[in-house]
Amino acid sequence: MTVTKRHIPIPLFPEDANRANAAWQSALPEGSATHDTDQRLIGPANPWVPTQVALVDPALRNCLRAAPGELSKANGPMEGSAGPRVIVLTQTSEAQATEWLAEVAGSMETVADSVRVISTPEDNEAVTCRIRRLCGEPIDEWRHGVFLEISGLGVLIRGSAGIGKSEVALELISRGHRLIADDAPCFTAHANEVTGTSPDRLFGLLEVRGIGIMDIGELFGSNALKTRKYLRLIVDLYPADGGHRMGPEERLFGDRGTEEVAGRSIPVWRLPVAPGRNLAVLLEAIVRQRNLERQRSGKSTSSRLSNLIGERNAPAGDSSDEDAGGES
Numbered sequence: 001m002t003v004t005k006r007h008i009p010i011p012l013f014p015e016d017a018n019r020a021n022a023a024w025q026s027a028l029p030e031g032s033a034t035h036d037t038d039q040r041l042i043g044p045a046n047p048w049v050p051t052q053v054a055l056v057d058p059a060l061r062n063c064l065r066a067a068p069g070e071l072s073k074a075n076g077p078m079e080g081s082a083g084p085r086v087i088v089l090t091q092t093s094e095a096q097a098t099e100w101l102a103e104v105a106g107s108m109e110t111v112a113d114s115v116r117v118i119s120t121p122e123d124n125e126a127v128t129c130r131i132r133r134l135c136g137e138p139i140d141e142w143r144h145g146v147f148l149e150i151s152g153l154g155v156l157i158r159g160s161a162g163i164g165k166s167e168v169a170l171e172l173i174s175r176g177h178r179l180i181a182d183d184a185p186c187f188t189a190h191a192n193e194v195t196g197t198s199p200d201r202l203f204g205l206l207e208v209r210g211i212g213i214m215d216i217g218e219l220f221g222s223n224a225l226k227t228r229k230y231l232r233l234i235v236d237l238y239p240a241d242g243g244h245r246m247g248p249e250e251r252l253f254g255d256r257g258t259e260e261v262a263g264r265s266i267p268v269w270r271l272p273v274a275p276g277r278n279l280a281v282l283l284e285a286i287v288r289q290r291n292l293e294r295q296r297s298g299k300s301t302s303s304r305l306s307n308l309i310g311e312r313n314a315p316a317g318d319s320s321d322e323d324a325g326g327e328s
Contacts, residue, residue: 159237
């Protein structure tokens with residue numbers, strides 16, 4: 001096993017950009033622009049998903065200090081013909097990267113393949129966009145969460161570990177909604193839309209804390225699964241006792257916002273989690289509300305509510321059509 005290390009700084013001047021791109025290009029595995037559909041080019045380090053270029057940000061590096069042996073699995077179950085593994089340490093200086101690697105270097109001795117370790121001050125998003133652009137690939141993003149079709153709407157459910165994402169997903173599936181991807185959905189921009197899919201290796205699987213990994217197709221049938229869907233809404237779950245206080249607008253219209261995914265703006269709805277709250281019912285209500293807003297050409301309130309609240313400015317809805325030929 002051979003480990004090569006390199007630090008690539010952020011280009012400060014236009015003339016430095018070409019040198020930086022050349023440095024990244026030389027660090028990538030040969031043939032990285034063409035890879036199997038079950039093997040992603042770049043993404044966060046994940047022992048279950050084959051990844052040619054694995055990103056390790058500061059939060060993940062802190063976790064790996066406690067379990068350094070996991071670093072050898074950063075690129076997932078790669079095939080021997082995939083070329084050298086590349087691990088990118090993001091948001092770090094050269095000195096910090098050298099110090100961290102010295103702490104976990106022993107864990108890499110179990111890797112049979114050669115490993116290229118790159119450090120850079122750039123964050124995961126910047127590195128992903130740069131490498132995909134160099135490889136001529138469409139921009140796509142991997143997000144942590146559960147991606148479901150709820151009442152015909154593509155919804156990404158996010159939240160911190162243990163907050164109940166998988167549990168509410170399981171309840172929604174039992175109520176007739178469909179699973180698209182768990183843990184590592186991939187979102188790709190197509191024209192004005194963002195399509196979400198699951199890695200082939202993980203399709204149809206849902207990990208529920210305390211139960212383990214469940215085969216949803218086997219438990220609920222093939223109708224409980226969907227291969228792809230347009231992303232229309234992100235729902236962030238957060239602890240109700242976390243100190244966040246809702247303002248007047250949030251009490252009237254919900255705690256909303258927007259976020260860019262694969263270069264497209266996606267509506268976000270933040271939902272507090274507390275004991276006794278039926279999250280499945282709340283998520284279904286949010287989706288019904290979003291579908292109504294799209295039918296009303298983006299108007300977020302009914303005429304009756306508009307009269308009651310005095311036509312206050314409400315968050316705009318998404319009036320685009322859901323029916324599209326790219327979905328299956």
